[in-house]
Amino acid sequence: MKTASKSKSKKSAAQSKAAKFVYFFGNAKAEGNAKMKELLGGKGANLAEMTSIGIPVPAGFTITTETCDLFYRNGKKWPQGLEEQIRANMAKLEKAMGAKFGDRDNPLLVSVRSGAAASMPGMMDTVLNLGLSPEVVQGLIIKTENERFAWDAYRRFMQMFGDVVMEVDHDAFEHELEDVKRKRGVENDTDLTAADLKEVVTRYQAVIRKHTGEDFPTDAYEQLRKSINAVFNSWNNPRALRYRQLNEIFGLLGTAVNIQAMVFGNMGDTSGTGVCFTRNPSTGENKFYGEFLVNAQGEDVVAGIRTPMPLDQMSKTWPAIYKQLVAVRTKLENHYRDMQDIEFTIQEGKLYILQTRNGKRTAAAAVRIAVELVKEKRVSQDEALMRVDPRVLDQLLHPTFNPKQARTKIVKGLPASPGAATGRVVFNAEDAEAWTAKGEKVILVRIETSPEDIGGMFAAKGILMARGGMTSHAAVVARGMGKCCVAGAGEVVINYARKEFRVGSTVVKEGDWVSLDGSLGEVYQGKLETVDPELSGEFAKLMKWADGARKLKVRTNADTPADSKVARKFGAEGIGLCRTEHMFFEGDRIIAVREMILSDDLAGREKALAKLLPMQRGDFEGIFEAMNGLPVTIRFLDPPLHEFLPHEDENQKEMAAVLGVSLEKVRQKVEALHEFNPMLGHRGCRLAISYPEIAKMQARAVMEAACNVKKKGVKVFPEIMIPLVGMKKEFEILKQDIIEVVEQVFREKGQKIPYMVGTMIEIPRAAIIADKIAEGAEFFSFGTNDLTQMTLGFSRDDAGSFLGAYVEKGIFEKDPFQSLDQEGVGYLVQLGVQNGRKTRPDLKVGICGEHGGDPASVEFCHRVGMNYVSCSPFRVPIARLAAAQASVREKKAKKK
């Protein structure tokens, strides 16, 4: 199955130039350079680059990522010629270092490290000190005049090789080491003598034999071959696979393998090792930052056995070396024009740089560094825009927990809506409202939420749901409110009757404090301190640049004046989706809605709708005022009517009492409206076709509100959006109904307001016949949530049961409800845009699904020529930056 055409072409390309598997670097010259990341991996490319620009890098060579790909294609065998090239490069390396690999008199030791094109820190395998054997150790002792170091190097090598290559459990070695330490009565590894370490080596040999039935290999080339294979294999180990999925790293060939002469930070008090950042990775401050350890190897820093010293200290301990390191910092940052994360080792007073890469950083640091690099004239504004991953901006907009606090995790669910919240547990929406009214902070805990819970969701500080996915209704609503939400926490077993929930043996009762991290999807016991976000001046500057660069407008999905104001603060340029049904649940309105649904005839429905009219009109007035001067797209009633009816016995009785009808009648209605697949049922414009009076009431409410606020001097641009259109005639019938009402309102009010009537394109058929729909529709908004569900045949509420397995098996690279499936759904979106503009070249086109806030999807929208994207308020900055990046990328591509 691996013989897909794309791969085939890659394969033959790889084989045709198969001559070169290995790239050498050393003596200030290198065969590779920083641009060859795809082929040499990030580490290898940077080692080559650093070598070329005169940074002191130990010599070595890199086996390409293509070689790794061929290894997998060949059934995990080396391609023809690799062995020879490795031996030739090893000879060059021996010459450069003046030592010999596997030689007992003058041994060359090497490290074998992974390094893919994208950074995957710690995910793949590494072997150090390779080339040692009992005999070679003797040579090393003579060469270094340091017996303890030599035996320590060998036992470290055995331990790593034994673990990584021979798959002997790490603990088996630690056990022996600890035993020797106990016998000697010492605490630290460093207190062991050469003799002790020699005993450790002997014990390790026994461990290896016992666990594998084999002896530890003594041949240097056998060690090298096996280590290279281990690194190749580690490309697809479970944690590497998982890391790539989580970080959306796809399309790479494999890992490169870097074989490099060893340098040692553990050769005494003039040796050491450390890591530094050219700027502060937490804050972005332009200050040299890092830490180091004297007499230690790199893994000692990582293992955290000894506490490293801050870099400042080095200026006192080793001023000359510190000065060299500062020079390297300047040189590398100037060269790479970005903050660098540098690994270094000092061997007996000589500085070596082992790695440099663009440093990982917090969102705040990313923004500050990007903006300051522009100020320092190191990068252009366009480049600065590309330096910040739009997805991380979320971190800057929501509260977070004070990171210094200890926390006890109860459970992990899905990070459904970002932010941090702490409060007391309640189990229903009414309690959430009541407790909040009394001044309590609450967390609403539900198995799942229904639209009826909206008041409680709004009142709560955060929401925890046992069911539901990232794009469930509750998650969408929570994100719209900027409310922290953890969903799909399947281990949470809720007992409403006893007002408690359990996770395993942990029981949380009503009134207990819990804390939610909606960005991580985690739930903690007790009360945690939250830190409110503060938007920096650099953030504002970066956003201003983004607005200057982008072509796409960014609107928001907002249903209330409050949401609208938040979104406007975040830079929204209008409302792309105002869902009118959410207004139907508030307060007493639901009673009128239910009265309408229960009516047997038009007159009854019109009577109930007349009660709703002033309320809807009031909502629209508030929203129009909040969006003064900006367009507002109002979607008419969309959900199936049964969503407005109560399904529990208790509530049905209450409804019957309130409306003065029999319980039987309520039950019959609920039964009659039951649907097997409500997603594909009687909803959207199908409701308005069956009950035109609903659309007419809504048209009247919109236009009366528009006329009223206009009198107050508000500039208003209503865009009426008909949902779920699939047939041209559906749209035509409803547009006609709407126009008649609007004209009537204009006559009554004695004024006119410019407005448009358009449609959502959310059914595959609508995209297909978009040219016909555009005959009447004045704008399109792609509802990519539903379009994804129908194009893929997935219900987002049900896909949870298999979508995980799908992403895991690589069938989907990303959750298609979070990032637009460009190949499938994207085809229909593009078709819809093209077809629509065929009929109406100036057709205004936008997107209002969840995808409007996903950077990759925003770029897609830019590419297909949409006018705007619309997303939840807190995603507006993300969309603005993503839209700017799309423009910059396009500009770059055109230059090429």
Add this chain to the structure above:
Amino acid sequence: MKTASKSKSKKSAAQSKAAKFVYFFGNAKAEGNAKMKELLGGKGANLAEMTSIGIPVPAGFTITTETCDLFYRNGKKWPQGLEEQIRANMAKLEKAMGAKFGDRDNPLLVSVRSGAAASMPGMMDTVLNLGLSPEVVQGLIIKTENERFAWDAYRRFMQMFGDVVMEVDHDAFEHELEDVKRKRGVENDTDLTAADLKEVVTRYQAVIRKHTGEDFPTDAYEQLRKSINAVFNSWNNPRALRYRQLNEIFGLLGTAVNIQAMVFGNMGDTSGTGVCFTRNPSTGENKFYGEFLVNAQGEDVVAGIRTPMPLDQMSKTWPAIYKQLVAVRTKLENHYRDMQDIEFTIQEGKLYILQTRNGKRTAAAAVRIAVELVKEKRVSQDEALMRVDPRVLDQLLHPTFNPKQARTKIVKGLPASPGAATGRVVFNAEDAEAWTAKGEKVILVRIETSPEDIGGMFAAKGILMARGGMTSHAAVVARGMGKCCVAGAGEVVINYARKEFRVGSTVVKEGDWVSLDGSLGEVYQGKLETVDPELSGEFAKLMKWADGARKLKVRTNADTPADSKVARKFGAEGIGLCRTEHMFFEGDRIIAVREMILSDDLAGREKALAKLLPMQRGDFEGIFEAMNGLPVTIRFLDPPLHEFLPHEDENQKEMAAVLGVSLEKVRQKVEALHEFNPMLGHRGCRLAISYPEIAKMQARAVMEAACNVKKKGVKVFPEIMIPLVGMKKEFEILKQDIIEVVEQVFREKGQKIPYMVGTMIEIPRAAIIADKIAEGAEFFSFGTNDLTQMTLGFSRDDAGSFLGAYVEKGIFEKDPFQSLDQEGVGYLVQLGVQNGRKTRPDLKVGICGEHGGDPASVEFCHRVGMNYVSCSPFRVPIARLAAAQASVREKKAKKK
């Protein structure tokens, strides 16, 4: 909304040649001809044609259908110039007839009749004897020397005009007529004297004044104008609209209006009127057939007041006229080359032909006439194939009720599966099986059926369901079995506890006899006699010609050896869809299936699957044997697993007991598998991705069965079909799994069998990426049921609540689940075929949705280049004929 571009172009075309609204015929010359049906309507075109070929037709003229269209576009006003043209043609008519319209001395009377391009018998309006007034009656008396006739003509005219044009209730006139008859003490209209009829006229005048406040118009042109408008208006009266929907008549401009000189069959004993068919419309026998009435007008025949005489009788009564009529019969049939339905009137010994048209006929007659016309060398085989509507063949394949029986209808539902059945009512599947086992005939009555009911459905003679549509699961299964089924009978209120159902005040209890007509969707009280179908030699001949003409292969959807045999008898050339899940419900298998579903681990599932393996293998052996020499496409497990679990308390308890698990566990599983939108849930290949062991068991069962029957000399061509593929990788993973099992079976059995692995294209995304899927898939079968649901965003189980309104409002011309939505779904089908063949030019492509048996859809499949269609066994002959017609039509189009 009427300004769509297509209509616009029609409009301007109509206006540019607007010069000619009226076409004259008379004196053996005509401006029109039979080919101008679109413009002159069927009646007008044939009147012109008959005039030209010398048939004695009363002279007249036809106002075109385009004029009707313009009338509607102009806000129901006549277009400029129409009035003048009508007056000019009336002048011609007066000249031809030697009389004058509205003249009191020598009056010309005319009829005004509708006539669209498609026959809509009785749906639109007619006015006869137009041109009379109290003064003109006097002239008519002098002219005809028949006072009684003249007054009778006037009162008939008043009654029709009053009803049709002035909208006075018919009964108001009847009431007066009856009153006069009672006063005179006579029984029949014909017993009234001239004086009596004069009194009737006076009373009618009063009726008109009372109901309309106006006098009956006396001006002939006013009468004419108003009658023409009434006919135009009747084009869109409710019954005409409904008729066009039911008969799928779309895209016509409107009705033509025929104004023709009156001839009278009621001028005494040498006058008369009648209707004849050139062949027997019930049997197709080539024998002159018809009936006539002496001294009567056409509506007397229709009204059924007097019993007409058979045509034979005329050869004795009026031998000369009979001879003329026989000559007309021969001339018209020779001319039109099809069986004609002819209306005639004899006025004082002179024969007039008022209409001819292709006669409506039963299915049996249609087949016989088509075949005999070829024998008589009147038409070619290709023409004969075009003469039979494939849809009517259904009538020939199923039992029908003896048409002579009286019947009492209880309720009308949807004609879900054709045929007639009579039996005693039972209310659950177990009873259906038990009663049948005891030798009873039963009708299974359910609110809705579930797959568990399959045994009972099979046992029953017919199925009545209160819910569900034409394409509900039960309907599909019933059609597959050729079992009569009435579905969606919403008025049926079933009480399972009391074992009875009610329709209004009618109560039917368990054991009562009822009869179902599945072709009409009707349910009758009591036991009715059924007539089994007998396939004629003509049918076989026509089918043979069809097989010679068609390019599309026709397969069947069959899940059992029995179904397979039936389908083969009907000419199926393989199985296009064998649904393996139906096999999972039979007998004890469901226990093993449930055991599998309840298993918590792979080992448990494999254990349960091992029990299913021999049963599935046995099924496949039976099917392969039945289809010896023909390909069999086997679809792997498709429905969501919850369909296999019981949902009622009782059954869950039983299941827990049988499997030896707790009731709680069963309930939890049912709960865990619950889905909001099962259509879009965990089903199809998604199951096999989650549980590869299911697909592997099925692959093993298929291939072991194939090897086993091959040993017996059966030729077997299995095609394994993976359902619900949307992603290329889904298919690749499963194909690999299947191939591994198949190769293993081949090794075990020591033989190989040619086989294919392909997929259903039923998700929009699959059609979009068909080029990629075809890299691995060796065949495509379009699952247009699901593809329609997803492309249109309609669940077929839920669409019932609005689809009716949609068809009514003209949003859909046809139910898209019955006839493929070619514009929307068809786009994706065509895209899928093209994309698939781009990768694999010889890709075998078929369709296996319900549409495979719909003639319009079959033609579409032919057009897009599919290799085959597959449909339920009883639809195979329909598909064969439809496929032949598609070929013939294509041949014709190419010739042009």
